[in-house]
Amino acid sequence: MIQVIDRREFLKHSLQAATAAGVAALSGDLLNAAPAKTLYRISLAQWSFHKALFKKEIDNLDFARMARQDFGISAVEYVNQFFKDKAKDTNYLRQMNKLAKDNGVTNHLIMIDGEGALGDPDPAKRQQAIENHYRWVDAAKFLGCRMIRVNAQSRGNYDEQMKLAAEGLSKLTEYGAKQKIAIVVENHGGLSSNGQWLTGVMKLVRHPMCGTLPDFGNFRVSREEEYDRYKGVTELMTYAKAVSAKSHDFDERGEETQIDYHKMMKIVLDAGYRGWVGIEYEGDKMSEPDGIKATKKLLDRVHAELAKK
Numbered sequence: 001m002i003q004v005i006d007r008r009e010f011l012k013h014s015l016q017a018a019t020a021a022g023v024a025a026l027s028g029d030l031l032n033a034a035p036a037k038t039l040y041r042i043s044l045a046q047w048s049f050h051k052a053l054f055k056k057e058i059d060n061l062d063f064a065r066m067a068r069q070d071f072g073i074s075a076v077e078y079v080n081q082f083f084k085d086k087a088k089d090t091n092y093l094r095q096m097n098k099l100a101k102d103n104g105v106t107n108h109l110i111m112i113d114g115e116g117a118l119g120d121p122d123p124a125k126r127q128q129a130i131e132n133h134y135r136w137v138d139a140a141k142f143l144g145c146r147m148i149r150v151n152a153q154s155r156g157n158y159d160e161q162m163k164l165a166a167e168g169l170s171k172l173t174e175y176g177a178k179q180k181i182a183i184v185v186e187n188h189g190g191l192s193s194n195g196q197w198l199t200g201v202m203k204l205v206r207h208p209m210c211g212t213l214p215d216f217g218n219f220r221v222s223r224e225e226e227y228d229r230y231k232g233v234t235e236l237m238t239y240a241k242a243v244s245a246k247s248h249d250f251d252e253r254g255e256e257t258q259i260d261y262h263k264m265m266k267i268v269l270d271a272g273y274r275g276w277v278g279i280e281y282e283g284d285k286m287s288e289p290d291g292i293k294a295t296k297k298l299l300d301r302v303h304a305e306l307a308k309k
Contacts, residue, residue, distance in 0.1 A: 037307045039269055042299055043075035043108050045244060045280040046082060048292050053082050061099060068103040071292055075106040077242075077278045078143075080136060081113055087135040093142045100143075108276055109184070109242060111149040112136050118168030119154025119161055126164065130171050137176045137183075147182035147241055149213050152192045152201055161191050166204035173210040184213040184241045187232060193221045195232035202239045212239040214268075215280070216259050217246030233264060237271035247295040248283040254298055265302050 044067045052058045058066070060082040067073045086092040100107050116129025133150060140148050152169065154161035173183045191197045198212060214236040219227040249257045268277070277299060281291035
């Protein structure tokens with residue numbers, strides 16, 4: 001017996017079938033779509049506010065809130081100069097932690113300056129410098145940071161400085177490793193701005209908790225010598241545990257005038273790095289907030305371009 005279906009029933013069933021097929025196809029497309037790639041995440045270095053901080057226009061305790069609320073950045077890199085006497089003040093550090101947590105901010109690292117030369121030729125001074133850094137390892141642990149950034153200062157000839165810096169870093173790294181705090185060295189003047197020298201130091205230290213923090217701009221070895229920044233970052237990325245995106249000025253297209261960010265970030269990613277990239281604005285032509293925003297906009301644009309590839 002042949003069942004007769006009237007036109008209205010036919011159209012109703014056809015529409016339901018088409019809708020179901022469309023939903024199924026759409027669901028399949030969504031399931032099969034490639035997820036958006038996150039090549040790197042952007043953090044904010046406190047040095048970007050060094051003028052305002054030194055002038056007391058803002059305070060160290062304002063930093064985490066400003067990073068999130070003013071710039072939409074969710075990780076921060078502190079500078080010990082702005083809370084120099086607070087390394088052992090647990091009440092103050094607890095307040096820093098609360099402010100970061102309340103604003104959904106990750107405490108990533110502390111940059112350490114002014115605690116002595118880790119490669120000092122004088123054994124007593126070198127040991128004192130090492131021990132001076134212990135309190136900052138402890139503070140970083142309390143704040144939930146993953147590392148502290150240090151300097152590899154020394155004196156003597158090329159090889160002597162390499163050996164002395166490696167010795168100081170090795171001892172500090174042993175202390176940091178016990179608390180799972182990495183020790184990272186920035187190219188920050190002197191021989192540390194020579195990529196070959198600093199990678200040579202890393203080879204002597206040979207510890208997984210000791211690495212580098214390549215800065216895009218700090219390659220002035222001396223008044224007479226400037227190391228090639230792209231060569232230097234390429235070398236230092238082998239040991240990188242963090243990256244500092246230094247910026248000074250921008251042209252009408254939003255490009256940094258001294259550093260090719262497209263080239264630099266490709267070097268960073270080609271090394272296999274997928275961690276935080278810290279904005280460190282150090283210019284004079286823009287306000288500090290505007291410089292931070294311009295750097296973030298450029299990093300976001302470069303990310304979008306590289307993600308397509």
